[in-house]
Amino acid sequence: MASLLDKTKSALHWHDTPALVLAGHQIGAIGYGLMGLTWRKSPPTQEQAFTAMKEALSTGSNFWNGGEIYGNAKRNSLHLLQEYFEKHPEDTKKVVISIKGGSVYDGVKPDGSEENTRRSIKECIEVLGKAGKKLDIWESARVDPNTPIEITMRAAKEFVDAGTLGVISLSECSADTIRRAAKVVKIEAVEVEFSLWATEILENGVAEACKELEIPIVAYSPLGRGFLTGQIKSPDDLSDDDIRKSMPRFSPENFPKNLELVKEVQRIAEKKGVTPGQVGLSWILAKSGKGGLPTIIPIPGSTTTERVRENVGTIELSENDVKEIDSLLAGFEVRGDRYGGHLQSMCFGDTPPLEK
Template identity: 50%
Template sequence: MVIINNTPVGKTGYGLMGFTSRPHQTPDEQAFAAMKKAIEKGAICWNSGEFYGTPDPTLGVQLLHRYFKKHPEDASKVFLSIKGSVDAATLTPLGSPADVRKSIDNVLRILDGVKKIDIFECARVDPKTPIEETIGALAECVKEGKIGAIGLSEVSATTIRRAHAVHPIAAVEAEYSLWATDIRMNGVANVCTELNIPIVAYSPLGWGFLTGGIKSPDDLPENDFRRHFSKFQPDNFNVNIELVNKVEGLARKKGCTPAQLAVEWVRYQSGRYGMPDLLPIPGATSMGRVEENCQEVGLTEEEYLELEGIVGSTQVLGGRYFEAVESFLFG
């Protein structure tokens, strides 16, 4: 069980980006069914963003509004984390006090009272604004009751310390998966353990790569944003697929899917090996995928060590995003 801001949120969360970052919008009927299934399965920490979705940059929050307006009984069951304070057109972080307030007010306007913001986090650190000023503005919003708590996203260990000194940080969101283990080497996991801050691990399935369902860059839809990611470029892809092949082999032996094994690897480390509490938030667009991701298949110590051996011995090439936003990672 992971506790965020004194709220138990289970062992798995739910990333709503899966509905709002695909080339085609998932129909509400399908999306709502998957969201209902997530609650049923205990994946009640939902993560979305003000800027998710095309062509309307607030499509992710609008989806939440439509869902909770139709199912008001579910609002109190879900712990909602929202990322914002980003220029949707340029993906530039906006961390000034005025920009932070503008972003929060915009999200509240769209939600229109159907659901409160339990955690608000700036999606990236604004290099032009000291983190103390950003957190100070967010702390005022907590006092005013606009948001419940403050989170951080894609931040360095130093930034976490500086932010936490201004106001307690409820959670840190960071990419963490079998092919993205940076937080174990750059001090982020260590400082979160020290300060007792849980990590919300987004993309535990490696942007879908670790599901085993993508065997070639051509398997991605033509307008899929992942086509621009460094790890999915053909030369890198042909090397990175080896990690997937090894994970698939172990999954076959265990009798589970590669996706279940990848998520279980994150869960298994929660509170162990010097790691903080970890909450994986896989995204999905169907009830079946939600059920698959939430199914706990368990790991033995031997299986965990075998996966660690795969991570340690298999080369992974390429950055985590496309070049334009790489400079804003671990700000």
């Protein structure tokens, strides 16, 4: 098997080439998810986080995705980014920042009211502004089931019109919500979970709506929260405070069945001389803009430079390779929901109609 360094070098020419434009800036084909740098019981040190962030930028991953919900009111992605840009002011114009907001702190509870939408955007602008960084993209983290999406979008649009916010995105919403929001303001992107074990958007109309409206998809958890990398062999590999312990797909009864998918991906990876995670990311890139799908930007997260390099070390899959993987997925049933409890009910959310 080729060394990781060789694989990464062979792929960098692809990802150094800008794939598209978001918020008026060119971005690479693979983005960078910031969640793991702040949203865990024992987050990495500032030094380790900064090193990983700097490495992501150096490999062409200049689209960074964070969130107010990735931590708490006192420390989340915004504060980490503020500290990073204070130390590295030369990077403020090199990085495109998307922040998921609009939820109540200390819990994913969406509040799409005008008041909370304005509160969220103002805080994002103020914290990043302390380091001289403009908020490129504000993203509704989940949609409020009690507030029409039009109200949320109108409040967010005020900041775009005022020039203090770049653009607006959505996350985890239905095709109908996307279409309704797009009638109020230009939707720059839609963030959803998409990976070899999360392909719902291909069937529920979300990918179709985004293609129709020319909205790119931002694919979070493209490695199945680490499951598809083959690094997790059993539920016992997860600590008791690991958030994945609450996710049905990682439960003791579902884990062994889902592991069969990983074994098949490992088989393909060995044949290609790459890692299972690289196969998963390569498949997403092969799907991007093809077969009636919109552009898809995966945003794997990583806390080490080694993983950052691995995530950009993808390969170009042939048409037959993609068909083989698609056939594998068609014959495999992933066991368990993506989330447990109330979080699952907010997946691909709808909002009530706007009263006229």
